[in-house]
Amino acid sequence: MSKRLVGQIAAISASVVLVSLLAVIGKAWWDSRIPETYSVMSYGAHEYGGGPEPPNHEGHGGGTDVTDLYGPSEGEPDARFELTARAAELHLSSGRIVHALTYNGVSPGPELRVRQGDLVEVVLRNDDVSEGVTIHWHGVDVPNAEDGVAGVTQNAVLPGRTYTYRFRADQVGTFWYHTHQVSSQEVRRGLFGVIVIEPRDRQPGVDIALAAHTFEGVPTLNGEEGGRREKVPVGTPVRIRLVNTDSFEQPFTVSGTPFRVLAIDGADLHGPGELRKVAIPVAAGGRVDLGYVQPANGVRVAIEGTEVALALGPSGGPAPGEVTPTSDFDPLTYGTQAPTPFDASSPFDRRFELEITRKPGFFDGTPGLQWAINGHIYPDVPVFVVEKGDLVEITLTNDSNGIHPMHLHGHHLLVLSRDGQPSTGSPWWSDTLNVLKGESYVVAFRADNPGIWMDHCHNLKHASQGLTMHVAYAGVSTPFLVGDEPGNRPE
Ligand code: C2O
Ligand code: CU
Numbered sequence: 210m211s212k213r214l215v216g217q218i219a220a221i222s223a224s225v226v227l228v229s230l231l232a233v234i235g236k237a238w239w240d241s242r243i244p245e246t247y248s249v250m251s252y253g254a255h256e257y258g259g260g261p262e263p264p265n266h267e268g269h270g271g272g273t274d275v276t277d278l279y280g281p282s283e284g285e286p287d288a289r290f291e292l293t294a295r296a297a298e299l300h301l302s303s304g305r306i307v308h309a310l311t312y313n314g315v316s317p318g319p320e321l322r323v324r325q326g327d328l329v330e331v332v333l334r335n336d337d338v339s340e341g342v343t344i345h346w347h348g349v350d351v352p353n354a355e356d357g358v359a360g361v362t363q364n365a366v367l368p369g370r371t372y373t374y375r376f377r378a379d380q381v382g383t384f385w386y387h388t389h390q391v392s393s394q395e396v397r398r399g400l401f402g403v404i405v406i407e408p409r410d411r412q413p414g415v416d417i418a419l420a421a422h423t424f425e426g427v428p429t430l431n432g433e434e435g436g437r438r439e440k441v442p443v444g445t446p447v448r449i450r451l452v453n454t455d456s457f458e459q460p461f462t463v464s465g466t467p468f469r470v471l472a473i474d475g476a477d478l479h480g481p482g483e484l485r486k487v488a489i490p491v492a493a494g495g496r497v498d499l500g501y502v503q504p505a506n507g508v509r510v511a512i513e514g515t516e517v518a519l520a521l522g523p524s525g526g527p528a529p530g531e532v533t534p535t536s537d538f539d540p541l542t543y544g545t546q547a548p549t550p551f552d553a554s555s556p557f558d559r560r561f562e563l564e565i566t567r568k569p570g571f572f573d574g575t576p577g578l579q580w581a582i583n584g585h586i587y588p589d590v591p592v593f594v595v596e597k598g599d600l601v602e603i604t605l606t607n608d609s610n611g612i613h614p615m616h617l618h619g620h621h622l623l624v625l626s627r628d629g630q631p632s633t634g635s636p637w638w639s640d641t642l643n644v645l646k647g648e649s650y651v652v653a654f655r656a657d658n659p660g661i662w663m664d665h666c667h668n669l670k671h672a673s674q675g676l677t678m679h680v681a682y683a684g685v686s687t688p689f690l691v692g693d694e695p696g697n698r699p700e
Contacts, residue, residue, distance in 0.1 A: 353660025382475025544635025
């Protein structure tokens with residue numbers, strides 16, 4: 210063969226390789242584009258976790274419609290609220306003006322306090338938030354149609370429209386509410402508030418919820434930049450409910466007193482011991498309740514290393530300086546054991562793996578390093594299919610460089626172990642579990658709340674970049690679509 214011929218053949222094969230490579234990349238690009246309108250049920254691979262593959266598992270045929278899964282429609286509500294979404298200016302104490310999105314003109318929105326067992330009714334109105342709004346009751350395991358996810362459990366509420374939520378407040382604890390329409394932007398801009406469900410026999414004492422939120426780079430507690438003071442007589446039991454509404458972890462410190470962690474994500478801990486010099490990292494979307502008895506000196510609860518703090522004490526005296534924490538709070542070994550409805554040795558009906566990685570690829574037509582769940586980029590992510598009554602185990606693994614606060618809607622997860630180390634403290638129930646780089650948690654839940662439930666990272670930016678999937682009950686389908694006429698965009 211002549212040199213020239215060899216050269217030509219090589220050139221031709223090189224271009225064949227190039228063309229097929231381009232074809233493969235082109236297909237990957239083409240396939241990654243997210244349609245204008247689609248059902249969250251129609252994407253990804255349905256996984257069954259080793260359990261039976263139920264009939265009608267496609268979620269289309271027969272069965273239950275999400276809109277059949279409302280809260281109680283009859284009966285006078287025990288607690289009724291109206292929340293109107295609108296743009297408003299927030300005036301921070303430094304004089305800074307934030308162009309926010311609010312419920313009722315304030316951010317955080319009004320603190321909703323109800324009692325366990327109350328029938329709660331909330332009328333949501335949208336004045337002028339052009340992309341629409343919803344309300345998701347973060348951590349409250351409401352019936353599916355009350356869950357407030359645009360495009361999954363309802364349509365986004367557009368300006369001039371209303372939507373009424375009704376649910377029974379069965380759980381006691383600290384929760385929060387926020388829009389689940391374009392949530393990565395609307396929550397950041399202020400569409401959130403705190404909801405506390407108090408026990409019927411509320412103990413005397415001081416009880417304060419503190420919502421941390423960063424507005425345009427400025428950290429705040431309950432919308433205030435500076436220190437706030439609260440007069441508390443000596444000997445008073447104090448409960449502080451920390452709520453992290455940011456998309457990143459917030460560490461808190463308690464100075465001037467030993468304290469206890471009373472609850473995580475709304476669930477009381479058993480036998481919580483006294484802590485000193487321990488920082489309390491709160492996951493994005495997570496809540497931690499702290500308790501102490503007011504000493505004669507002042508006490509200070511702060512976002513670590515900042516002046517964003519609440520000072521509590523009998524007089525107007527100076528707040529103590531901030532302690533230097535020597536360790537981080539770890540729920541895995543904190544408190545004492547107590548019976549749980551199931552544990553690591555229970556017979557699980559389904560076991561799933563949820564592994565987060567990054568990989569190069571296309572997300573909605575854009576190339577880059579993308580989030581992947583079990584090796585797949587959204588919307589090609591798994592749907593975990595469960596049946597009502599199932600005991601479900603999930604192994605949550607973070608093989609990426611970021612922190613992922615994983616939030617499952619509609620259920621609380623019992624933490625069984627972390628990196629192979631069993632949970633030996635108080636039962637630890639979580640709805641927003643901070644999975645740090647390299648960590649692997651085994652968690653379990655009882656599938657007792659039928660619906661189609663989001664399971665996503667509460668770094669809402671990550672969620673909007675594809676760290677989102679669903680747990681779907683067999684036979685449940687949704688008539689709502691992402692996109693569609695109201696422009697539903699849950700993330
Ligand atoms: Cu707090 Cu799916 O959200
Ligand atoms: Cu994340």
